[in-house]
Amino acid sequence: MREDAECIQVFTPEMIDTMARIWTRASISLMDVRHQLIRPGQPLQNYRMPSSMLVYAYGGSANVQLNQTLFGMERFGVFHGGKGTTLSISPEGETLGSFMVLYKAEAPPFFRRDLQRLLEQVNPFVQLYGLVPGNPVGLVNIYQQMLESWNQATAMNHLFAKNLFYQSIHEIYRDLERSEARFLQPDPALSAKRYLDKHYMRPIMFQELADLFSISSGQLTRLFKKREGKSLQEYAIQKRLEDARRHLKYTNATVKEIAIGCGFADEVNFFRMFKKHFRMTPIDYRKISTLSMQECIIDNGSQRIYNEIGLAGLVKSQRDGELTMFGQKRSKQMLLATAMSLMLLLSACASNMPANNGAASNTAPAQTQQGQSTPGIETKETESTSSQTRIVHTVKGEVEIPSNPRRIIADTYMGSLIALGIAPIGTPTKFLKNPFYPELLKSVEDIGEQKSISFEKVVELQPDVIITGDEKAYESYQKIAPTILIPYGELKTDQEEISYLGEVLGLEAEAAAWMTDYETRRSSMKKRVESAVGANATFSIIEDWGEKSVAVFGDNFGRGGQAVYRLLQLKPPAEREAEIMEQQMLQLSWETLADYVGDYIVLTSDRLTLQDLQADPIWSSLDAVKNDRVYIWSSIHGWYFDPLSTLAQAEELTNWLTSK
Template sequence: MRERGLMQEEAEASQVFTPEMIDTMARIWTRSIITLIDVRFQNIASQYPLEQYKMPSSMFIYACGGEAQIQLNETTFGMERFGLVHGGKGSLLSISPKREIVKTFMVFYKAESPLFFKKHLQQLLEQVNPFVQQFGYTPSNPILLLDWFQQMLNDWNRGKAMDQLQAKSFLYQLIHGVYRDFEGGEIRYLQPIPASSAKIYLDKHYREPIMFQDIAAMFGISGGQLTRLFKKKEGMSLQEYLIQRRIEAACHDLKYTEATIKEIATGSGFADEKNLFRMFKKYYKMTPSDYRKINALSMQVDGIDNDSHLHYNERELANLVKSYRDGESSMFGQVRSKEMIFVAAMSLMLLLTACTSGTPANNRGTVNPPAETQQTTQPEVPETKASEAVSQTRTISTVKGDVEVPNNPQRVVVDYLVGDVVALGVTPLGVARATRGETEAVYSNQIKDSINIKMEPEDVMTLEPDLIILAWGEENYEDLSKISPTIYVPYGDMTTEERIHFIGDVLNKPEEAEAVLNTYANKIEEAKLALQNAGLSDVTITMGEFSDKINAIAGAKHAVGELIYNELQMQAPSKVQTDIIDADKYWGEISMEVLAAYMGDYLISLGDTEVPADNAVWKSLPAVQHNRIVTVGSSLSWSTDIMTSSALIDHIVNQLLALAK
């Protein structure tokens, strides 16, 4: 968690420095002893990038002349033509030009506290430490800064005391110019590159539990957006890359340590021994134990002569992932030839074992039972659909890549968007996250025979599904996709129309999807007409969760906000529009003291929290005084499927019409 917190801080390089922060930092610079250690210049070419340079002191780095990626620790920034970056001692710096040579100035300095200011400075440094602060931005006057850095370099290289004093004066001019830029607020901060930063994070933390949504949150984007950006850049999903890194670690430990399979699984980042076993079966077509035996034999054969041998990474992992066909990624290079090598090696090992032990060799070390004693249990499939379901498939393009699904799935498991599936005429075999109360009542009759399960691979496996539709637990995607075709729906990044068409394609129900959307569109138009006839089309609406201290005001990204502001096209108060909706926020946290400025003619109270009825500010609100409050329970306010949205429209519109009378 500490490492994740550090990365969160680094990803916030686009922060806005407040006047108070700037004043504090200026005081610290003024009262500190600054030693200019060195000034350097280097042309960095794309074929010879600067990689993982450990900064020996605090540094200003000024890069100019071309597009480049600048990496500080675990955060990668994108620079177009000019970029000024600052980092503290021990930070890892990388600069990778895209095409042209990038000119790079580096200023090394050290800061110390004088004895008579030490206590006071320490108090200020606890608020903000400008000497270790990490940031990157494009200066407001990049040519002026280029001139300063060039003069600083020239003066420093002359080597005379007066010249180096002049160089130090340019350092102070630089610091003053940077803080003036911050103060003006018209600068463009270098934005972190999510895909590159996520890869760096996974490389460092792959042995730990990983939540992709947490990584995405560091950059203020959704998990689906991060997945698409990562796949576009790396040619594979986040999950695939994470598994690759963990398998690399497991392979190394299997070859070069005496650790148990369980210890290796845990040490490599896998949830348990079974998970490691499944990964090896999928990618190596054998168990971890078999892999260990084969490589032990291979190492013995290699040891017969005295020739030099390739390092592990050169022989085993140099081409772990290769792109083929239309960008599809294959792990471990040419799988077919690899399998042939493994089979040959296994045969040799077993032959040697048979020769030395005198016992019959068996691929699994067990004796197969007579044919008449073997029984195979097949899942029941309705006879009228069996041949069609097994023999016919379609390919669906998703954010996780192309997925082959049954033409007419019979055993569908859904985790969140149950109402979408039911609306298209499909009764799920299993459902998860089906809430009680209002939401379940929307489609309770349709799912009364569905099995309610946790969306864990072990539970899903017991249902033997032929299709899984996943919208919530993205971290389970890889494990679930090994059970049956799994479709991930990034519902937060899709409109209702896009989502229904997509799920309609998955279920082979395009006509049903069109009919459902037409019905939904008609409902919205009827609701808008009813509101207009009641004189409510121009009123302002505020929605949120209200309490005595902090009020969470919902924007248009919230499920109810999307419906009210975008679909029913009702108006938001000007403060809600500018501070929350235009800022593309899901919520805006507002204190009770300023709540009145965000209030509309009507309130929609979301969730099951109690409205602060005895609060003086609350009681002074016109909407409260005139009882213009619509309540929406959490079971309706947190759901986004089309059946629940339809019920939500009826619920809100009926209450608004009743209040208007």
């Protein structure tokens, strides 16, 4: 476990003296000085340092991660790492400024035994640490002057920039010597959460995890519970159970195989935990999931379009000024009625007969007694109305939704819903800009930006079901209407996404038909591309981030990654494939780009053209650029990665590749 986290350096007076000796004797090359603004919505993620690097961040609070070690920064912070260190900076509210100084320490020649012996004691060029300087404003001035001198690109100015770099190192070491610097301690709770997210399927010794931060396991548990609302053990079990449910539902693995694969000690322990959390055994869950996924179309003749006008009050009633929806807590009698209706639903599936042929005659008495259900008029639940609902199992437990919802709001998964023939009544602004199916979005209302949803607009639209991928918005949504939470990343493939939503909304047949067509088109495109480029051609998915910085993406982050790597089943460069697919997003400088570029490049950029690349000394050295194997599209074109958009992107790239 220790290879995944590093402890903070403890600088003794002897160590500081040794480090100063090394700096005075080593040969240092200043490689670059940069300044970058890091915005809350655009964090710096998984940037791999191309050389030793000193980072000075200022202007607000942020979470800073060096490899697996997480720091909490308030206003100022100095961070250092060696070549290959992975850096992430996530602002918590305000935009941060950051100076980045890249330098290289030359290896000492064989005759410099004195320097070699010092480096064996401590190597200041690869140290990983974070601290708050004693004079943060003074350091800002030093780095600002350094940046200005470096950008003037003359020998004298570069000499002055190097002098300022040494001055900044002296300021930091002097603070350490005087104990004026305050070390930034890693956030044990956040680090532990990241570790559990990645390694929950392994045996975990919480004391070893606590030892990394020099605290007791009890203290780590208290910090974790304060942050996450549950203990380390509870969080690990939750992750294992969520993974186990996916395997039970979508694979044919045995219960024992799932138990061991998800990190449970044995099958008995898995049974006990699963039944405790879900009130059923794993076997029962698998049976129910299998039944619910079987094709069962009820009252096919009475289905109508989802955007139908006049059904705004289907699930809305007003009780003492409070909005009430399906999905609220029910009485025991109500739960019993729901259970009975679910049994009838399953019976109808088993008999393969329409279940609601008599729906009109059954509902007429209820309407006669209470009048038509309209907004602002309290309606009573009856056996007739409860039979028109169904239970959906979600990560938040069971949710009761209408059997045939007409007014759906979705803040994600838009492409999948449209693929199933559903036109949601509302979605965030971002999805309304999708360039691949604009005609299908004309009647969809805007509910605001994804990170600032207008809940007033959501209430105004009177949905009967909300589908969301935003766990933070879930509590607000579920007060408005029954809400199905599908956290981002829960569904790994287009097939899983379409299949699950088809099951939730009773559109299993539509989902199966769409996937059949999807697979036919995918297979055809794959054959055409292989014929054009060969079976061994490699592809890189890259986005231009400005200021001589780019990001390389894997198969689960948009920018064409899903289209290239999943649909067309093409490969990234073999020597970087494992790293790219594990990290999914790597920020790189232009200088290190060559190590990650394949035979073809799919580039997302709103400013660069092929001519720009051919004119640049770094880009023009790449074979893909030399041979005109670069496809450039805009950010609005590359961002979307729902099944419909991915299919359209794959077809566009197929046409490009086969026309060359």
